[in-house]
Amino acid sequence: MREVWLDDAPASIDRLRRALSDALAGGPAVLPLDANDPSAPALRDSMAPDEPVEPGTAAIIATSGSTGAPKGVLLSAAALTASARATHERLGGDGHWLLATPARYIGGLQVLVRALLAGTEPAILPPGPFRPDGFAEAAAPLLKSPGPRYTAMVPTQLVRLLDAGGAGLDAARAFDRIILGAAATPPALRERAADAGVRIVPAYGMSETASGCVYDGVPLNGVHVSLAEGRVLISGPVLAGGYRLRPDETAESFVDGAFRTSDEGRFDADGRLEVLGxxxxxxxxxxxxxxxxxxxxxxxxxxxxxxxxxxxxxxxxxxxxxxxxxxxxxxxxxxxxxxxxxxxxxxxxxxxxxxxxxxxxxxxxxxxxxxxxxxxxxxx
CATH class of the missing domain: 3.30.300.30 (ANL, C-terminal domain)
Known part of the structure; x- marks a missing residue:
């Protein structure tokens, strides 16, 4: 596996992009890590970097998860590209992307995959805490590009843009679509975004599904969502191959071609998935x-x-x-x-x-x- 340590320098994102491009073409699997996180060395060791990587793996997303126990999600090139292509299809075609979340997480990594497949160079948010003026600065060159312009962020970032107004909010309005993931989008935030003219797409997904796979309650093409006793099950080409060196947990979570999420859900009157928690x-x-x-x-x-x-x-x-x-x-x-x-x-x-x-x-x-x-x- 190829470790890529991400720091505050934009050059580290370039290293990850090159490593990711090689991995998608059949090269060594990529393991992105945060050089500024004191717990990253232990997280890296838990991925057993000296052990052979499971066949077909292009990227390993190392996560502590909700329980604090480290896991490595194994993603193939097929899963990553299936997610990226389905996303472009849903949003309106290949486009230019702004990386606004850390690339060591699946949401940020997928922005890089989408840009690679689109043949475009992503804009990158300045390092450090999220600032609306920094968002506007990073977006400015991208927003001059022809064709669709996209970014992906978490709801907290959107709230800060709406609160600040000014150049950051103007930049947000100029994007064709902004994917909101990693956390639920409250109805009030939807209304604020609509009133402000910001075109958002709430997304549901996780590392095990190669990022968001249900957009605004509707699965991406090729993705199937079902319920088993209220639990959300997801199947399709975006699924991970399992967990790094954890065959028992892999067998428990990936059953009959479907991933058993930890979420409860229901379908509304229009057939859209509503995640209850x-x-x-x-x-x-x-x-x-x-x-x-x-x-x-x-x-x-x-x-x-x-x-x-x-x-x-x-x-x-x-x-x-x-x-x-x-x-x-x-x-x-x-x-x-x-x-x-x-x-x-x-x-x-x-x-x-x-x-x-x-x-x-x-x-x-x-x-x-x-x-x-x-x-x-x-x-x-």
Whole structure:
């Protein structure tokens, strides 16, 4: 395998692009790593770089996952290119891309794959924390190019562009499509984007599906989504080959040509997939099972709420209690109306017994809420 250590220099992205191009053509598998992450050496060692790579692997996405146990997702050239081609087909054709998320994660890596297949050179966001003015600067040359212009980002980045306005928001408006992934897109954010003239495409997927494979509830061409006892199953040419040196976990997660996700879902009246939340985010409070994702959606729809994260915390009376971390939109709202909204929508058991306001939700990886950190914050 070929390790590519990514730092703040744009040259490291160029090294990854070259290595990725070779891998897609049958060369050594690529393992992208973050040179600025103190835990990266241990993550690298867990990938057993001296052991032969599983046949057919073009890229290994090393991730700590939601449990903290390192995993290496094995992606073939066929899976990566199938995802990229289906994405271009859905969005409106090959185009120019802005890399706005870390390339060591599948969302960023796929931006590079899409640009390689399109024969275009991606623009790259400046290193460091996300800044709307930096987004505008990075996008400026790309937006002068003919043909479709795309980028992919996490919802938090879009929120910052909408909040800041100015040149960053103007640049966002100029993209033909902006894919939003890594975390759910709240209905309120959809409305804000539409009102601001930003064309977003909420995406659902993961490393095991070579990035987003369901766009705005509709699977990409070639991808099939089904439900088994509420759990989302995904099949199609975008699937990973399994996990690095973990045959047992591979056999458990990839069954009969389908990937068993950790998410619960349902199909709406139009047949679109709606992801309700993770199976392991179910809260058992007083013998009643409460889906955290459902409570989050009710809270996020309340006036004055920008973001919400719901977790279960230990409770001597109920076993688990529903607890919520809220990021307010403007002045903080009262707690009683929030509880009432959840109670009216989902029943008394779902109403949060503990609500805390935070300035921002803690994040991990490419913009995903760090639920363990939220749970630690909300512990009584």
């Amino acid at each position: 993770r199976v392991d985010d179910m809260i058992n409070t007083g013998g009643v099972k409460v889906p955290a994702g459902a409570v989050e959606r009710v809270l996020a729809a309340c006036d004055g709420v920008r973001e919400a994260c719901v977790v279960g915390v230990p409770d001597p009376q109920w076993g688990e209690a529903v607890a919520a971390a809220i990021v307010a939109e403007g002045p903080r709202t009262g707690i009683a109306p929030l509880r009432a909204a959840v109670r009216d929508a989902l029943g008394a058991a779902a109403a949060p017994k503990r609500i805390e306001f935070l300035d921002a939700l803690p994040l991990r990886g490419p913009g995903k809420v760090d639920r363990r950190s939220v749970r630690d914050t909300l512990l009584p």
